[in-house]
Amino acid sequence: MLKTLPIKIGLRYTGAKRRNHFISFISATSMAGLTLGVAVLILVMSVMNGFDRELRERILGMVPHAALYASDGLDDWQSLAEQVSAKKGVVAAAPFVQIQGMMSSKGRVQGVMVNGIEPEWEKEVSILPDFMTQGDFYSLNKGRYQIILGDLLAKKLGASLGDKVTLIMPEASLTPAGLMPRIKRFTVSGVFSVGAEIDANFAYIHMRDAAKLARMDKAAQGLRLKTEDLFKAPKIAWDLQFELDESLRASDWTRTHGNLFQAIKMEKTMIGLLLLIIVAVAAFNIVSTLVMVVTDKQGDIAIMRTLGMSPSAIMVVFMVQGFIIGVVGIVLGTLLGVLMALTVTDVIAWVEQILGIQFLNANVYFISYLPSQLLLSDVLIVTGSGLIMCFLATLYPAYKASKVKPAEALRYDI
Numbered sequence: 001m002l003k004t005l006p007i008k009i010g011l012r013y014t015g016a017k018r019r020n021h022f023i024s025f026i027s028a029t030s031m032a033g034l035t036l037g038v039a040v041l042i043l044v045m046s047v048m049n050g051f052d053r054e055l056r057e058r059i060l061g062m063v064p065h066a067a068l069y070a071s072d073g074l075d076d077w078q079s080l081a082e083q084v085s086a087k088k089g090v091v092a093a094a095p096f097v098q099i100q101g102m103m104s105s106k107g108r109v110q111g112v113m114v115n116g117i118e119p120e121w122e123k124e125v126s127i128l129p130d131f132m133t134q135g136d137f138y139s140l141n142k143g144r145y146q147i148i149l150g151d152l153l154a155k156k157l158g159a160s161l162g163d164k165v166t167l168i169m170p171e172a173s174l175t176p177a178g179l180m181p182r183i184k185r186f187t188v189s190g191v192f193s194v195g196a197e198i199d200a201n202f203a204y205i206h207m208r209d210a211a212k213l214a215r216m217d218k219a220a221q222g223l224r225l226k227t228e229d230l231f232k233a234p235k236i237a238w239d240l241q242f243e244l245d246e247s248l249r250a251s252d253w254t255r256t257h258g259n260l261f262q263a264i265k266m267e268k269t270m271i272g273l274l275l276l277i278i279v280a281v282a283a284f285n286i287v288s289t290l291v292m293v294v295t296d297k298q299g300d301i302a303i304m305r306t307l308g309m310s311p312s313a314i315m316v317v318f319m320v321q322g323f324i325i326g327v328v329g330i331v332l333g334t335l336l337g338v339l340m341a342l343t344v345t346d347v348i349a350w351v352e353q354i355l356g357i358q359f360l361n362a363n364v365y366f367i368s369y370l371p372s373q374l375l376l377s378d379v380l381i382v383t384g385s386g387l388i389m390c391f392l393a394t395l396y397p398a399y400k401a402s403k404v405k406p407a408e409a410l411r412y413d414i
Contacts, residue, residue: 027289031329033282038333038386039340041275045378046341048268050371055261056230058194060253061127062202064224066237067096069249073211073218081121081223083244089228089236092124095220097210103149103203105157105165112153114167114203116210116221125226128192128204134161135190142208147186151193152200163188169213184213195368222248276385282329283389286322290397294318294404301404311402318398319391326390334383341374 074080074095081093097116102109119138123129129137133151140146147167149159159165169182186205193199211219225240227233230253237250254261294301301314348370352358360368 027325030282030285030289031325031332033285034279034326034329034386034390035333035336037275037279037282038330038382039337041272041279041382042334042337042374042379043340043344043372044271044275045268045382046337046372046374047344047370048264048271049373049375049378050345051264052261052268053373054195054371055257055264058127059198059257059260060230062194062198063253063256064096064125064251065227065230065233066225066240066250066252067222068225068237068240068244069222069251070218070220071247071249073216074220074222075218077220077223080244084223084225084240087236087240089232091226091228092121093223093225094118094121094125095207095222096122096224097207097214097216097221099167099169099210099214101170102168103153103157103165104168105159105163108157109168110153110156111201112167112203113201114147114205114210116205116207116214118207122204125224127194131192131194133191133193135188137190137192139189140204140206142206144206145184145186145209146189146205148190148192148204149188150199150202151191153203154188154191156200159188161188161191167213182213276382279382279386280389283326283386284393286325286390286393287397289325290318290322290394291400293321294397294401301401305404314402314404315398318401319394322394322397323390326387326393330383330386330390333386334379337382338374338379341372344372345370 068084077095081095084090084093095118099114099116101112101114103112104110117126117140119140123137128148132148135148137148140148147165149157149165154160157165164185164187167184167186169184207220211221214221225233225237227236234252234254237252241248241250304314304317305311348359358368360370
């Protein structure tokens with residue numbers, strides 16, 4: 001009974017009406033600050049997790065996790081693909097030929113990266129077949145010069161299914177009329193949309209057509225690899241380069257999109273720390289609240305000391321009071337933050353539809369919508385940090401309360 005008495009008194013003080021309304025106002029402000037700080041921190045970290053997920057699943061689902069290039073091209077790429085796929089950590093391999101150029105249609109011109117692929121092999125290493133919005137992924141047939149365009153690229157060119165588009169390659173051909181750029185007309189047989197910058201820059205044709213346009217003697221330019229673990233892709237690529245043939249050149253996603261991934265990771269860390277400072281400020285408002293409570297309750301403290309309560313028990317009374325304020329604020333903030341994190345994507349999409357604007361443009365950002373991924377680890381880190389700061393904020397006022405001298409405190413109350 002005596003051991004739980006300080007806790008019961010602290011709980012009673014927390015729920016009791018105060019004579020000084022200003023103290024109640026400061027307590028409410030501290031609680032509201034904690035609620036908003038924790039909620040915003042969980043929301044922002046979830047959004048950053050969403051960007052990180054989209055980078056891994058969408059962009060890195062379209063570009064190679066790793067790639068092996070041959071300077072002279074590959075003839076027997078099938079046997080090499082089987083050999084590479086047998087290595088631990090490699091899920092699949094597929095051949096490719098890449099051509100950079102400009103795409104023209106209806107007087108519009110746009111830069112493009114044209115990927116020559118074998119559809120049956122490409123489906124093993126790419127998410128492209130799952131994101132076709134028009135046409136058929138398997139419509140790419142050798143010699144028919146058909147092309148699949150990204151959604152944004154098709155819109156910029158004003159092209160749709162069945163239209164003709166012209167590929168202009170950065171290589172001149174000598175003709176009787178002089179030097180002329182190499183051009184080739186394609187028929188649009190499909191459109192894909194992954195909701196990323198790739199929609200505006202990528203196009204796909206059959207690999208044999210690409211090899212012919214690139215004037216390659218070999219069938220493939222290299223192999224793209226899909227790995228089980230993205231972060232092991234660089235090591236796997238370099239190991240394969242030295243194990244198979246030193247004439248092969250290895251590359252991986254960290255060279256093409258690693259800076260974007262690192263930027264998101266750094267931004268999540270820095271924004272998290274900055275918002276954690278806001279939570280700390282709200283938590284340490286509890287200090288001022290408890291200091292005023294201690295001043296207001298000096299008479300009560302003196303009576304409790306006179307009745308035999310120890311200084312450590314007095315500390316517990318006020319630590320309980322401050323900690324309850326923090327816990328309530330953090331719990332409310334956690335619930336609000338989780339709710340916001342789970343609904344922010346739909347809410348922003350609804351706002352964009354109502355206002356007729358787009359907050360994230362795929363021409364500027366790598367995706368066109370606001371993603372969110374709520375992680376339990378983030379919630380635990382935020383709530384745990386908040387509770388620790390609230391606990392630390394109660395120590396000084398509680399210590400001051402334990403040092404109140406009964407005779408001095410009661411001198412002016414007699």
